[in-house]
Amino acid sequence: MAKETHEFQAETKQLLELMIHSIYTNHEIFLRELISNASDAIDKVHFESLTNRDLLEGDDNFEIFLEPDKDAHTLTISDNGIGMSREEVIENIGTIAKSGTKAFMEQLKKAKEASENGESNTDKELIGQFGVGFYSAFMVAEKVTIETRKAGETQGTRWESTGDGSYSIEECEKEKRGTTITITLGKEFFGDASEENYTDTYKLESLVKKYSDYVRYPIKMNFTFEETPKDDDGKEIEGAEKVKRVELRTLNSMQPLWTKNKSEIKDEEYDEFFKNQFHEWEKPMEVFHTHAEGSVEYTALLAIPAHAPFNLYHTDYEPGVQLYSRHVFIMDKCKDLLPDYLRFMKGLVDSPDLSLNISRELLQQSRELKTIGKALEKNILKALGRKMKNKREDYEKFWNEFGKSLKIGVYGSVYSGMDTINNLKDLLLFMSSKEGKLVSLKEYVERMPESQKKIYYATAKDKQTIEQLPQMETLRDKGIEVLYLLDPVDELCIEALREYEGKQFHSISRGDLDLDDAESQEVKKETEDIQKKNDDLMKDIKEALGEKVADVKVSARLKSSAVCLVADEAGPSLSMEQTFADMNN
Numbered sequence: 001m002a003k004e005t006h007e008f009q010a011e012t013k014q015l016l017e018l019m020i021h022s023i024y025t026n027h028e029i030f031l032r033e034l035i036s037n038a039s040d041a042i043d044k045v046h047f048e049s050l051t052n053r054d055l056l057e058g059d060d061n062f063e064i065f066l067e068p069d070k071d072a073h074t075l076t077i078s079d080n081g082i083g084m085s086r087e088e089v090i091e092n093i094g095t096i097a098k099s100g101t102k103a104f105m106e107q108l109k110k111a112k113e114a115s116e117n118g119e120s121n122t123d124k125e126l127i128g129q130f131g132v133g134f135y136s137a138f139m140v141a142e143k144v145t146i147e148t149r150k151a152g153e154t155q156g157t158r159w160e161s162t163g164d165g166s167y168s169i170e171e172c173e174k175e176k177r178g179t180t181i182t183i184t185l186g187k188e189f190f191g192d193a194s195e196e197n198y199t200d201t202y203k204l205e206s207l208v209k210k211y212s213d214y215v216r217y218p219i220k221m222n223f224t225f226e227e228t229p230k231d232d233d234g235k236e237i238e239g240a241e242k243v244k245r246v247e248l249r250t251l252n253s254m255q256p257l258w259t260k261n262k263s264e265i266k267d268e269e270y271d272e273f274f275k276n277q278f279h280e281w282e283k284p285m286e287v288f289h290t291h292a293e294g295s296v297e298y299t300a301l302l303a304i305p306a307h308a309p310f311n312l313y314h315t316d317y318e319p320g321v322q323l324y325s326r327h328v329f330i331m332d333k334c335k336d337l338l339p340d341y342l343r344f345m346k347g348l349v350d351s352p353d354l355s356l357n358i359s360r361e362l363l364q365q366s367r368e369l370k371t372i373g374k375a376l377e378k379n380i381l382k383a384l385g386r387k388m389k390n391k392r393e394d395y396e397k398f399w400n401e402f403g404k405s406l407k408i409g410v411y412g413s414v415y416s417g418m419d420t421i422n423n424l425k426d427l428l429l430f431m432s433s434k435e436g437k438l439v440s441l442k443e444y445v446e447r448m449p450e451s452q453k454k455i456y457y458a459t460a461k462d463k464q465t466i467e468q469l470p471q472m473e474t475l476r477d478k479g480i481e482v483l484y485l486l487d488p489v490d491e492l493c494i495e496a497l498r499e500y501e502g503k504q505f506h507s508i509s510r511g512d513l514d515l516d517d518a519e520s521q522e523v524k525k526e527t528e529d530i531q532k533k534n535d536d537l538m539k540d541i542k543e544a545l546g547e548k549v550a551d552v553k554v555s556a557r558l559k560s561s562a563v564c565l566v567a568d569e570a571g572p573s574l575s576m577e578q579t580f581a582d583m584n585n
């Protein structure tokens with residue numbers, strides 16, 4: 001096939017534009033991104049070779065190779081990973097599919113505007129933490145060339161771009177499987193005078209140590225030394241001409257972070273790890289690093305991210321953690337390990353008890369995986385419980401990001417069973433009429449007056465709407481706390497719970513408020529009398545309103561308002577009706 005030129009997708013162009021001309025100063029992370037791609041590619045061929053040995057073509061020395069060339073001003077990064085077919089190159093390199101990329105671009109634009117307006121650049125630091133993938137190469141490159149051959153195929157592909165809106169693609173010869181990326185460095189990024197000289201072996205070594213130390217495959221580079229030859233006693237021979245000596249070194253320690261002793265790991269190492277391996281932009285909110293030996297042995301390194309991804313509840317979000325067996329990568333997104341309500345968790349599990357020799361489908365249903373999943377779920381819930389108790393502010397931060405997941409989890413108990421309710425009911429928070437703060441059900445029940453038998457809630461889109469409900473007046477006067485359900489999922493959650501510690505939930509806009517104190521009893525009786533006496537009037541009003549209402553009653557729940565609308569005891573609540581109506585529009 002002849003050489004072709006293709007235009008980048010519009011978004012890709014935009015990203016490249018920003019990459020090249022941005023104020024983004026943390027250029028060096030391009031190396032971490034390319035090494036992480038190389039490592040991912042080796043993971044893939046490594047795993048597939050377990051069932052298809054031929055893919056390796058006799059080469060199972062997995063490695064990543066760095067080759068700076070001072071004279072040509074290039075840096076080459078090669079791997080013997082899975083490689084890419086022509087179609088895959090076009091698909092993976094020419095388009096932006098990653099959900100985070102869009103958000104990244106928005107941040108980048110914001111920071112650029114801020115700096116143009118002379119504002120402080122705190123955003124700049126934030127952006128310094130983003131994982132931006134392959135395109136980051138263009139921060140230091142004048143031109144990027146990819147030569148790649150997919151394992152098991154014979155035809156190689158060359159891709160090339162200067163980042164100016166288009167790229168070329170053509171066939172090429174490639175003896176070894178895998179990918180070789182050559183960066184022709186921009187003029188600020190080579191030469192001894194440059195502070196960012198990416199042809200300098202020591203600079204590259206220090207970057208690998210900083211960002212990619214635990215990559216599980218050796219990252220190798222040749223170091224060249226000019227030396228005066230030595231005599232047998234190890235003394236330099238005077239007047240002898242210098243000779244070149246080349247030494248191949250492995251730059252990374254290759255010890256996976258999760259196999260290290262917890263006490264030896266610095267917080268920054270965890271942070272860097274999650275940014276690097278899981279494309280997190282900010283350091284995680286909380287890290288769980290556990291090792292267990294028992295019926296099943298495993299190590300887990302999991303984290304609650306700093307923020308919920310914007311698509312967490314969309315179908316295109318792929319939950320799940322990575323699986324490894326004795327540090328060999330098995331799969332990327334195992335969604336059957338943790339329950340769906342923990343879909344926001346990131347991280348990995350490494351267990352010698354996970355079998356490499358069964359299909360991923362069977363593995364996901366294996367007893368070992370279930371045992372590990374249950375244990376981890378328990379740990380995470382316990383940790384959340386402790387956070388709620390001891391670090392309320394942090395817990396509310398967590399809740400604001402991920403509370404919805406837990407609420408959906410409770411709602412999902414219709415399918416997953418009572419266990420889920422029991423696990424989650426004490427982790428829930430709701431907005432309350434008391435001081436406008438978040439409360440747990442336990443806190444609500446603990447401060448209920450003795451005469452109060454039910455947990456009252458109100459549903460609406462916002463607080464103001466609830467506070468203006470005529471029913472609120474009575475409850476406010478009686479000092480009764482009301483939960484504000486402001487998200488439709490809150491109500492679904494409450495309905496799935498049905499009760500908490502024997503106390504039923506009661507919507508204040510549904511039927512009788514059923515207050516049990518003496519005063520209310522009396523008012524109730526009075527109201528019934530009035531109702532009886534005014535039976536005819538009620539009938540008349542009902543007839544006049546016709547099908548618009550189900551019934552007309554005298555009410556004890558009003559103070560200054562003349563009438564109020566209430567929902568039927570059994571029917572959907574008013575806000576649910578509103579939600580359904582919105583959905584149909």
Ligand code: ADP
Pocket residue numbers: 033037038041079081082083084092093098132133134135178179279
């Ligand atoms: P991400 O790694 O998050 O998927 P990148 O922009 O870093 O995003 O890479 C995009 C895609 O290009 C990868 O998902 C992979 O399919 C492909 N790719 C990049 N580098 C390599 C490589 N060295 N070997 C094989 N495929 C690669």
Ligand code: MG
Pocket residue numbers: 033036037133134
């Ligand atoms: Mg990547």
